[in-house]
Amino acid sequence: MIQGSIVALVTPMTEDGAVDYKSLDRLIEFHIEQGTDALVAVGTTGESATLDEQEHCAVIKRVVDQVNGRIPVIAGTGANATKEAITLTKKAKQVGADACLLVTPYYNKPTQEGLYQHFKAIAEAVAIPQILYNVPxxxxxDMLPETIGRLAKIDNIIGVKEATAELQRVRQIRQLTGPDFALYTGDDASSLEFCLLGGQGSITVTGNVAPGLVHEMIMAAMAGEKEKAEQIDAKLMGLHQALFIESNPIPVKWAVAEMGLMGQGIRLPLTWLSEAxxxxxxVAMRQAGVV
Known part of the structure; x- marks a missing residue:
């Protein structure tokens, strides 16, 4: 089971919006050195919505190749069309991703039965471990716990990223799925509580900026070391909040650039973080000790 601090990696870009592969390599090495447990390539934070299919697959391949088996790589391959999600998931498997993260179909608002059939079709089409992603x-x-419970019966659907911040769902989903189904939070501000309740880790935005601290905090929370986890999380709380002051990944890309790890690149309709x-x-970066 993949667990711990799973960083939803930003996709570095040049000022004209081209993918910056040299900075991507540098970021990957930074995360491995800092103790990040796994990486998500081209998720929401990786600007999946603004990369075309060729770029999407090229970034996944570059991350897999650069990591070279040192930590797991989870590829973001969700789409609001089932056929497209299957295509992306097949390509992620071909380039060697360890698992795929599949967001619920956006914009077209399927029913719970539609969600079940969508994820079932992808799982049956591609023999790779798959993680559901619920971010209403x-x-x-909103994919309800009952639908997650149905999908958990499919062998290669191995977990869910719950980004609702509704902590009562941890117990609900666990009761409906069993101990071998991985529960990940997608909400940094409540990740400590989520892991204390039995979650297997966080697919984290904050981990882009303070990977060492996030890893330590998540490990402590998963071990039930509440006091230690709380002491670390107190340093991170400012980042948990500030990194969402504008739409993700606007603030986190600014922060990573401020750390000197990449340039100032982002794609429209996203814009660079406002001076205000x-x-x-x-201030949050200073509180966490990363600048």
């Missing part, structure tokens, strides 16, 4: 704040689609909000992110 972005997709306008930069000071708040910088």
């Amino acid at each position: 704040g972005r997709t306008a689609c 909000n930069q000071s708040q992110v910088k």
Whole structure:
């Protein structure tokens, strides 16, 4: 089971919006040195919505190749069309990803039965471990615990990323799935509580900026070391909040660039972090000791 601090990796870009593969390599080495437990390539934070299919697959392949088996790589391959999600998932498997992360279909607002059939079709089409991703704040689609429980019966659907911040769902989903089904949070601010309740880790945005601290905090929480986890999380709380002061990944890309790990590149319709909000992110970075 993949567990721990799983960083939803930003996709570095040049100022004209081209993917910056040299900076991507440097970021990967930074995360491995800092103790990150796994990486998600081309998830929400990796700007999956603005990369075309060729770029999407090229970034996944580059991450897999650079990691070279040292930690697991999870490829973001979700789409709001089942056929497209199957195509991306097949390509991720071909380039050697360890698992895939599949967001609920966005915009078209399927029923719970539609969600079940969508994920069932992808799982049956591609023999790779698959993690469901529920983030209704972005997709306008909430996959209910009962639907997750149905999908957990499919062998290669191995877990779910729950980005609702509704902690009562941890117990609900666990009761409906069993101990071998991985539960990951997608909400940094409540990741400590989520892991204390039995979650297997966090697919984290904050981990882009403070990977060592996030790893230590998640490990302590998973071990039930509440006091230690709380002491570490106190240093991170400012980042948990500031990195969402504008739409993700706007603040986190600014922060990673401020650390000198990549340039100032992002794609429209996303824009660079406004000057008015930069000071708040910088204060949070100082609190966490990363600048």
